[in-house]
Amino acid sequence: xxxxxxxxxxxxxxxxxxxxxxxxxxxxxxxxxxxxxxxxxxxxxxxxxxxxxxxxxxxxxxxxxxxxxxxxxxxxxxxxxxxxxxxxxxxxxxxxxxxxxxxx
Amino acid sequence: xxxxxxxxxxxxxxxxxxxxxxxxxxxxxxxxxxxxxxxxxxxxxxxxxxxxxxxxxxxxxxxxxxxxxxxxxxxxxxxxxxxxxxxxxxxxxxxxxxxxxxxxxxxxxxxxxxxxxxxxxxxxxxxxxxxxxxxxxxxxxxxxxxxxxxxxxxxxxxxxxxxxxxxxxxxxxxxxxxxxxxxxxxxxxxxx
Numbered sequence: 001x002x003x004x005x006x007x008x009x010x011x012x013x014x015x016x017x018x019x020x021x022x023x024x025x026x027x028x029x030x031x032x033x034x035x036x037x038x039x040x041x042x043x044x045x046x047x048x049x050x051x052x053x054x055x056x057x058x059x060x061x062x063x064x065x066x067x068x069x070x071x072x073x074x075x076x077x078x079x080x081x082x083x084x085x086x087x088x089x090x091x092x093x094x095x096x097x098x099x100x101x102x103x104x
Numbered sequence: 105x106x107x108x109x110x111x112x113x114x115x116x117x118x119x120x121x122x123x124x125x126x127x128x129x130x131x132x133x134x135x136x137x138x139x140x141x142x143x144x145x146x147x148x149x150x151x152x153x154x155x156x157x158x159x160x161x162x163x164x165x166x167x168x169x170x171x172x173x174x175x176x177x178x179x180x181x182x183x184x185x186x187x188x189x190x191x192x193x194x195x196x197x198x199x200x201x202x203x204x205x206x207x208x209x210x211x212x213x214x215x216x217x218x219x220x221x222x223x224x225x226x227x228x229x230x231x232x233x234x235x236x237x238x239x240x241x242x243x244x245x246x247x248x249x250x251x252x253x254x255x256x257x258x259x260x261x262x263x264x265x266x267x268x269x270x271x272x273x274x275x276x277x278x279x280x281x282x283x284x285x286x287x288x289x290x291x292x293x294x295x296x
Contacts, residue, residue: 023151023263024247030145031249031268 003090010097019062135284141277144265151263154245158235161221174208175285176257182214183224185251187270192228194273199232260291
């Protein structure tokens with residue numbers, strides 16, 4: 001993620017979650033030199049299902065590219081849906097984080 | 105029922121166990137240093153490589169289960185990948201040097217046809233198995249998103265190391281890594 005340091009400076013912990021097994025997630029993370037953890041929801045996909053993020057285009061076996069912003073109280077404060085093959089811009093999420101931080 | 109305990113035997117037993125544990129820790133540390141020298145990423149002990157089976161362009165069946173007890177160097181490649189091409193002669197050298205000692209070098213091709221693979225093998229003089237993965241299922245299971253990507257698997261079936269991008273597999277550290285893995289004990293059949 002290109003804007004990782006911006007999120008880090010705002011005290012945001014980024015977590016990635018997918019239907020992949022931990023082995024393939026490590027390859028993926030090493031390939032992209034990711035600085036944040038990837039969590040595996042395989043094989044039951046319980047978390048992805050609870051967030052409503054199963055992908056109907058892949059027979060509900062993978063996650064859709066969705067983003068959730070959870071505040072310090074554990075409340076979901078924002079949700080964004082990424083298009084399939086495009087880089088999702090960080091700006092809307094960063095804006096929401098700054099708004100939450102300003103109100104504290 | 106109680107057994108008379110000979111303190112001398114107990115003391116010797118503890119010393120023997122401690123010595124074995126120290127030796128194993130020293131071997132792990134030495135291997136870790138070799139992996140670092142090659143800029144290889146290591147695994148936690150809990151991650152097992154996904155099982156796979158496939159057929160080479162020459163029609164030979166290859167599966168990870170069938171390679172049990174051997175050290176496996178698993179390289180994902182494609183003919184269009186320039187950095188893969190420079191690694192291939194080094195893998196061939198490792199194959200020729202260490203296969204009799206228990207090294208299995210296996211190439212997993214990415215979505216190319218048998219004629220492309222056969223021609224590539226002829227051109228570069230490759231004799232180790234080149235498995236076809238026409239649907240990319242083995243690639244997906246291993247999470248490969250860039251080429252070359254290479255995995256090292258121990259005789260006991262554990263994931264040892266990962267290299268994303270090319271490495272100098274003709275180097276002394278590379279040989280030392282392979283030799284260190286080959287020196288590990290071969291597990292008893294059915295224990296993995």
